[in-house]
Amino acid sequence: MAYFTIPIDLAATIYIQAPTLPKADAKLQKILGKPLNAVDSRWFPDAPLGCYTLPEVSIAYAMMIRGRTPNAKCEAIDWAAIAEALIPNPEGRKSKVIPRSRDFFSDGNSPVFEADLTVHASAFIKADDVEMANQLFDETNWTTVGWHDLDGWFTAAGFDQEYNYLPVVFSPNLRIIGITPGIELEQVWPDGEEAEYSEPPRKPSLKELERVREIDLVANRLRSHLDALGGGFESLPDIKVHEVAALLIDYKNKRMAESRWPHSNR
Structure with missing residues (x-):
């Protein structure tokens, strides 16, 4: 063949x-x-x-x-x-x-x-x-x-x-x-x-909208850093970058809830 x-x-x-x-x-x-x-x-x-x-x-x-x-x-x-x-x-x-x-x-x-x-x-x-x-x-x-x-x-x-x-x-x-x-x-x-559609699409809550916007912001910053880093990281699919961004935000929120997140003195 x-x-x-x-x-x-x-x-x-x-x-x-x-x-x-x-x-x-x-x-x-x-x-x-x-x-x-x-x-x-x-x-x-x-x-x-x-x-x-x-x-x-x-x-x-x-x-x-x-x-x-x-x-x-x-x-x-x-x-x-x-x-x-x-x-x-x-x-x-x-x-x-x-x-x-x-x-x-x-x-x-x-x-x-x-x-x-x-x-x-x-x-x-x-x-x-x-x-x-x-x-x-x-x-x-x-x-x-x-x-x-x-x-x-x-x-x-x-x-x-x-x-x-x-x-x-x-x-x-x-x-x-x-x-x-x-x-x-x-x-x-x-x-x-x-x-x-038998029912109108559910509208997101303000909290949900704030979360997805935060994920987009963090993911875009991560994307820029990964592209600059090279070494294969630039080939990571965007959807995976968004998943990592969501995990980072969830971790930050959890640590803040536990009062363990470092705060700036400024």
Whole structure:
């Protein structure tokens, strides 16, 4: 068996919270043409519209495979190049692309705007020869790439047909090309979307909002320190940095409650 690669196009839906369409578009322009780390879960929260857990900017939990990029050819590739391409690029993390974007943006009342994006990816195919690789890719009835199965789509495990139904995987290093023509940015919530929910989303308490804002603040500072530190710490996923920030805050609060937290004399 040999390995082959082919550039492909994906369709992704982006959700942006903003008070107006022009402000939503300004946020969208900041990510066009930028890298997208497919294994950074902060991009793909799978939170419902109108919920306080919906980030300021997020991408739908699944992408549709449109097919090969126009005029793209299937070419042979060696395993070393695939292994390198499967390493997530930290430049595509959400904290790098839009560093000030918040995970908890509002209490669920902000308008949500939606657009369809074209995203480029590199597909890797395991086949006997280039003809079989082309046939496998072009004749497959593609549906969606789902983030519920990251290992199957974005790691070498996906080549194992006992794990994945096709010997095809994608590099996690995607790139946002632009807005799909004819599917421009438009408001999708609250206009009509409330009917999807039997009950309105629970609004967070002031204490909960203060906690998530504190976690965001500490996580952003940790991210900056880890990136500067190097030595592999810069590759720690943002979601793990947020988990560490939450643990530090919980520890601080516990020590303060026990009156053991050091206080400044100033």
